[in-house]
Amino acid sequence: MCSDHAPAVEIPAVNGTNGVTNGRRQPKLPYQQHHSDERSNTGRFQIIESTLREGEQFANAFYDTETKIKIATALSDFGVEYIELTSPVASPQSRADCEAICKLGLKAKILTHVRCTMEDAKVAVATGVDGVDVVIGTSQILRDHSHHKSMAEITETAIEVVKWIKSQGVEVRFSSEDSFRSNIVDLLSLYQAVDKAGCDRVGVADTVGVATPRQVYKLVRTLRDVVSCDIETHFHNDTMCAVANAHAALEAGATHVDTSVLGIGERNGITPLGGLLARMIVESPDYVKSRYKLAKLKEIEDLVADVVQVNVPFNNPITGYSAFSHKAGIHSKAILAKPETYEILNPSDWGVKRWIHFSSRLTGWNAIKSRAGQLGLIITDEQAKLLTQKIKAMADVRPLAIDDTDSIIRSFCLEHQPEDQPDQ
Ligand SMILES: N[C@@H](CCCC[NH3+])C(=O)O
Numbered sequence: 029m030c031s032d033h034a035p036a037v038e039i040p041a042v043n044g045t046n047g048v049t050n051g052r053r054q055p056k057l058p059y060q061q062h063h064s065d066e067r068s069n070t071g072r073f074q075i076i077e078s079t080l081r082e083g084e085q086f087a088n089a090f091y092d093t094e095t096k097i098k099i100a101t102a103l104s105d106f107g108v109e110y111i112e113l114t115s116p117v118a119s120p121q122s123r124a125d126c127e128a129i130c131k132l133g134l135k136a137k138i139l140t141h142v143r144c145t146m147e148d149a150k151v152a153v154a155t156g157v158d159g160v161d162v163v164i165g166t167s168q169i170l171r172d173h174s175h176h177k178s179m180a181e182i183t184e185t186a187i188e189v190v191k192w193i194k195s196q197g198v199e200v201r202f203s204s205e206d207s208f209r210s211n212i213v214d215l216l217s218l219y220q221a222v223d224k225a226g227c228d229r230v231g232v233a234d235t236v237g238v239a240t241p242r243q244v245y246k247l248v249r250t251l252r253d254v255v256s257c258d259i260e261t262h263f264h265n266d267t268m269c270a271v272a273n274a275h276a277a278l279e280a281g282a283t284h285v286d287t288s289v290l291g292i293g294e295r296n297g298i299t300p301l302g303g304l305l306a307r308m309i310v311e312s313p314d315y316v317k318s319r320y321k322l323a324k325l326k327e328i329e330d331l332v333a334d335v336v337q338v339n340v341p342f343n344n345p346i347t348g349y350s351a352f353s354h355k356a357g358i359h360s361k362a363i364l365a366k367p368e369t370y371e372i373l374n375p376s377d378w379g380v381k382r383w384i385h386f387s388s389r390l391t392g393w394n395a396i397k398s399r400a401g402q403l404g405l406i407i408t409d410e411q412a413k414l415l416t417q418k419i420k421a422m423a424d425v426r427p428l429a430i431d432d433t434d435s436i437i438r439s440f441c442l443e444h445q446p447e448d449q450p451d452q
């Protein structure tokens with residue numbers, strides 16, 4: 029258990045497994061950590077950053093070469109282990125850009141993502157990438173309406189492609205597409221076949237965003253016992269489960285998670301880089317802080333938001349406008365005394381600031397006293413309480429701007445103790 033989160037009450041000693049003592053299940057505290065399962069990779073995962081592949085499939089995305097290089101360099105400096113690029117088969121410029129990024133000599137390994145065919149694989153390897161990610165749809169609906177191949181044909185081609193890519197000295201991942209609507213028996217035997225053929229990673233993809241964390245855990249855990257290679261996971265966010273699903277996958281033994289900056293991708297996108305790291309730092313703070321330059325997250329998000337012409341959502345984890353703002357009196361009081369009371373993430377880890385509201389009908393006197401202090405005005409608790417009543421009364425009538433509240437605080441102080449106040 030993580031020492032930062034020592035439980036406030038004593039946990040009864042547990043005999044045996046699954047938290048069962050004397051035949052009775054012991055309740056788990058909600059913030060108890062679950063590192064005990066040896067399959068769990070929540071403290072040792074790797075990120076396959078796909079802003080330059082999945083992210084290019086976002087409705088607004090158009091990246092010129094210079095922009096791609098800027099994003100790739102920023103991501104590599106940030107510390108992601110892999111950067112995935114659009115298929116070089118997509119267009120001549122995509123191919124040229126892939127070759128150019130391979131030549132940059134970035135710290136992150138460069139991957140490209142292509143269909144599972146020998147033709148695509150050959151073009152991919154020729155670009156100079158470190159690894160090739162091959163993909164093919166395995167659900168009945170995709171087989172019937174997309175590529176019309178049987179599972180036997182898929183398996184045969186996949187083995188050939190995987191073996192050939194490996195023979196070129198290049199890393200290879202084989203991924204199913206629409207894994208959660210695929211027949212589990214077919215899927216597992218396909219993964220087993222490519223694992224035997226020498227694949228470095230198999231990929232599980234929730235292409236349509238249908239999976240729940242429980243389904244993810246079950247599939248990945250089963251797969252973990254079937255293949256010996258690494259397991260990459262890819263989650264679309266149609267039902268807002270993409271971060272939770274990635275976390276469940278890691279708990280079940282997945283080794284890699286696909287992300288994109290701000291989650292951009294097809295439809296409403298995939299697991300966002302920032303959201304994944306927010307989730308994981310709570311669980312594995314040392315690991316996350318040691319691998320990624322977290323203070324650079326905002327810069328990368330702003331860069332990508334600007335390139336694809338969107339605003340960073342107000343409720344974005346970490347960097348959203350209100351991600352570290354505290355408003356209700358009860359919250360502000362406790363935050364001022366000890367930030368951990370209402371924050372499980374520390375804004376300073378990410379180079380961002382917390383904000384304590386002091387201009388609303390919900391504001392408490394501790395926040396007002398603190399604001400007065402920021403303005404260089406010292407007031408007593410009693411004065412702060414009186415002043416807060418005034419501010420609440422005005423905020424009941426109309427929204428107050430920061431300047432409005434600051435003026436009220438200043439004139440209150442002038443009225444009450446002008447001679448005691450330092451010069452402004
Ligand atoms: N965008 C595709 C690619 C999957 C590859 C997994 N790494 C999908 O969602 O299925």
Ligand SMILES: [Zn+2]
Binds near residue numbers: 082235262264294298
């Ligand atoms: Zn996808």
